[in-house]
Amino acid sequence: MTTAQTLSEAATSRFVCIEEGDLALQLHYNDCGAGAETLVMLHGSGPGASGWANFNRNVEPMVAAGYRVILMDCPGWSKSDPIVCTGSRSDLNARALKGLLDAIGIDRAHLIGNSMGGHSAVAFALANPERVGKLVLMGGGTGGASPFAPMPTEGIKLLQGLYREPTIDNLKKMMNVFVYDTGDLTEELFQTRLDNMLSRRDHLENFVESLAANPKQFPDFGLRLAEIKAQTLIVWGSNDRFVPMDTGLRLLAGLPNAELHVFNRCGHWAQWEHADRFNRLVLDFLRH
Numbered sequence: 237m238t239t240a241q242t243l244s245e246a247a248t249s250r251f252v253c254i255e256e257g258d259l260a261l262q263l264h265y266n267d268c269g270a271g272a273e274t275l276v277m278l279h280g281s282g283p284g285a286s287g288w289a290n291f292n293r294n295v296e297p298m299v300a301a302g303y304r305v306i307l308m309d310c311p312g313w314s315k316s317d318p319i320v321c322t323g324s325r326s327d328l329n330a331r332a333l334k335g336l337l338d339a340i341g342i343d344r345a346h347l348i349g350n351s352m353g354g355h356s357a358v359a360f361a362l363a364n365p366e367r368v369g370k371l372v373l374m375g376g377g378t379g380g381a382s383p384f385a386p387m388p389t390e391g392i393k394l395l396q397g398l399y400r401e402p403t404i405d406n407l408k409k410m411m412n413v414f415v416y417d418t419g420d421l422t423e424e425l426f427q428t429r430l431d432n433m434l435s436r437r438d439h440l441e442n443f444v445e446s447l448a449a450n451p452k453q454f455p456d457f458g459l460r461l462a463e464i465k466a467q468t469l470i471v472w473g474s475n476d477r478f479v480p481m482d483t484g485l486r487l488l489a490g491l492p493n494a495e496l497h498v499f500n501r502c503g504h505w506a507q508w509e510h511a512d513r514f515n516r517l518v519l520d521f522l523r524h
């Protein structure tokens with residue numbers, strides 16, 4: 237068992253083979269802490285992303301508060317198996333999550349999703365409503381066009397460019413649009429992210445192939461949002477240049493039991509840019 241004192245990526249790293257219908261693959265995840273309630277964190281779709289890379293500022297406070305925290309690396313990211321996705325990636329990730337929860341014996345969990353992770357959490361909640369406690373959707377929750385921002389957004393264009401040409405220059409261009417305050421981006425962070433990306437060129441190539449086969453990897457769940465009864469906290473950065481804030485407003489309009497928190501001076505990574513406030517906000521939401 238890992239406690240808040242012994243948390244590290246290496247100490248919490250686990251692998252599991254899942255079979256979910258015709259989906260059979262090995263997934264990597266981090267299993268942190270112990271507690272009666274489980275919190276699953278789902279990462280975004282950037283090159284080199286992983287559960288640990290996205291949520292390293294959030295795991296420890298949640299574990300310290302008594303939650304078991306599972307970070308799932310989606311198929312096609314980090315140490316999980318490679319995959320080409322020609323359909324809905326949100327639904328693919330949701331199926332992978334169901335396989336993971338079945339394999340490790342978790343009936344019900346709260347879900348925190350970042351960007352693609354938010355889209356995937358909504359797909360999971362639609363398919364498995366009885367297995368969801370509360371939802372936290374951050375910079376994501378549904379695909380679909382923005383009525384206000386030019387699509388694809390500048391952030392998504394840079395993300396796709398980075399997949400096609402994974403260089404340090406392109407990584408810096410993307411990360412500089414990713415966050416509001418670029419002063420927080422260190423050379424160490426860039427290098428770690430570059431190493432993650434380049435260690436799995438198969439993932440990068442598969443993402444490009446997936447996009448060519450199906451440019452709309454994240455479907456619009458707008459018409460089905462009312463089916464989700466779970467209490468939902470939507471979190472957005474007002475300076476998000478990847479998934480614009482009006483997506484958060486669409487989620488608020490569609491999800492009957494939702495509330496929205498907007499951080500000013502915040503880009504696409506609220507859980508990292510405003511980690512302390514974000515952690516307190518989420519813990520308060522989960523407890524009440």
Ligand SMILES: O=C(O)CCC(=O)/C=C/C=C(\O)C(=O)O
Nearest residue numbers: 280281282283285351352454479
């Ligand atoms: O295209 C979308 O709607 C989702 C984009 C997305 O998931 C981007 C996420 C990026 C990260 O969180 C990351 O690279 O860490």
